[in-house]
Amino acid sequence: MQTLILCVDRDNDLGEKAHIRGPLIGREANIEAAVKLGTADPEDSDTNTIFGGIRVLDDLLAKGIDAEIVTLAGDKNIGIISDQKIANQLDLILKKFNIESVIFISDGAEDETLLPIVQSRIKIDSVKRIVVMQSANLESTYYIIKHAFNDPKISQTFFVPLGLASLIYAFFLLIDYPQGAIIGILAAVGLYMLYRGFGDSISIFWEHMKDSFYSGRMTFVTYAIAGIVFLLATIIGLINVWGFYTSDGIWYYGIVPLATVFINSTVWLYTVAILLANLGKIIDCRKSGRSVFRYIIPAFFAISMGLLFWGASTYLISINPVIGSDSLDPVAGVQYFVYSIVAAIIVALMGIKISTNIKIEEKQGLVRSNDADN
Known part of the structure; x- marks a missing residue:
């Protein structure tokens, strides 16, 4: 042809x-x-x-x-x-x-x-x-706008944020708390914009989850557990921050100290969620006979990042006179920070070493298998 x-x-x-x-x-x-x-x-x-x-x-x-x-x-x-x-x-x-x-x-x-x-x-x-020729009436501005709004792709993008904002504003007026309407509207529109921005990634992830569910893969279970742990970590962090906020207000503590409290109280739970999600991939790869070395390093790096964020946030809390405690002085905070850096480097090097050994063993096994076939 x-x-x-x-x-x-x-x-x-x-x-x-x-x-x-x-x-x-x-x-x-x-x-x-x-x-x-x-x-x-x-x-x-x-x-x-x-x-x-x-x-x-x-x-x-x-x-x-x-x-x-x-x-x-x-x-x-x-x-x-x-x-x-x-x-x-x-x-x-x-x-x-x-x-x-x-x-x-x-x-x-x-x-x-x-x-x-x-x-x-x-x-x-x-x-x-291919351009379709329209009559004069169909080319009017009114028809073009009306036809555009009837298009699901355009109407969903335009009407959904307005609908969410209207419903949230009406709800807060109903409970006689109009100040909360601004927070609710900004949060809803922000979530919607994130969804639109990451729509492809979310769709691919959802298809992957459905495929894992129907094919009986371990990733579905570990992803579900990781999602629950992630949600619990976020709630715990917000509760801790809310305790400081309601006592004296954000202007007393400052945004950075409150963010530090959130990180310090959630970093290990977030790390556990990442490890759980990665564990399911490793198990499925082992079951199917595929290579697992590419999933080893991320697990160790997640622990390394957890150590770094925990050490840095602990140090910042220790030197802050507002959110610090008597049991955590600046000297101890510096020690924790240094120890966390050293531990993070050691864990990362262990991950690289283990992953390299697994990769070499898999290559040697593949060579032996090819030699046996020949």
């Missing part, structure tokens, strides 16, 4: 609306899919993209050029997950057909973000963007 006409449905409207799985290979399969998608949602631009690709295909065939059309479908979780699915489908197509070049059919900037993925695998001869 000389030329591939490549259409991309990055958010998998074909699967979500028309219940069609990608990739779609060939003119007839693409026409059938475009008709089903257009019937399910006449306003979806992917329908026009597919028909635009079919027109390009017909033009090339009329000129005697050996060409074929393929439509790849991603995932509704736009980002890493959808792009990985499209990349995997593209790899399968390139293995199946002997393709020299690609003509990329796009309906906008979102699909064109996939150009580097395609270019890394095959040469792109042309990019054709």
Whole structure:
């Protein structure tokens, strides 16, 4: 095959609306899919993209050029997950057909973000963007805004923060505590923004947890325990900070001392949570016969970081006259800090040494296995 006409449905409207799985290979399969998608949602631009690709295909065939059309479908979780699915489908197509070049059919900037993925695998001869011509009424500002708000991707981004803020403000007015509304709104919007920022990572983690649950892996149990320990550590730290805050206020103690109290009271529980999560990976790797050396160093480094944060926070508490205690003087604080640095270095070196030995043993075992096979 000389030329591939490549259409991309990055958010998998074909699967979500028309219940069609990608990739779609060939003119007839693409026409059938475009008709089903257009019937399910006449306003979806992917329908026009597919028909635009079919027109390009017909033009090339009329000129005697050996060409074929393929439509790849991603995932509704736009980002890493959808792009990985499209990349995997593209790899399968390139293995199946002997393709020299690609003509990329796009309906906008979102699909064109996939150009580097395609270019890394095959040469792109042309990019054709399909623009749908609208009537004057449809081009009005009112319709554009209304249509945008009906788009789930835009409405979720715009309306969810406003809805959360309104509900929180109404709740605090109901309990006659309007001052708390600002704190609640900032916290809710902040959490929502973090979720949007780490949406891909959260989606990948959630898929990994589901896969661990259904396949009976130990990581599901250890991750769940680690999450509970992490939550308990946060609650304990906040309770300790709240005790200082309610006694004299943040302006009396200062933000840095209160943050130091939080770190000092939670650092070991956070370390335990990290170790538990890492333990599940080690157990699963051992069960499946895979290498575990890459998970050894993080465990020792987590302990090293715990020692450093605990020693530093203990020292800061010892020299602070406001939050310090009689049983912890500055001299003892310095000693704890020095001891924690030395212990952290020793633990880190132990982790590197153990991990190196495991890696060498695994390589030697692999060599012996290859020799035995030969």
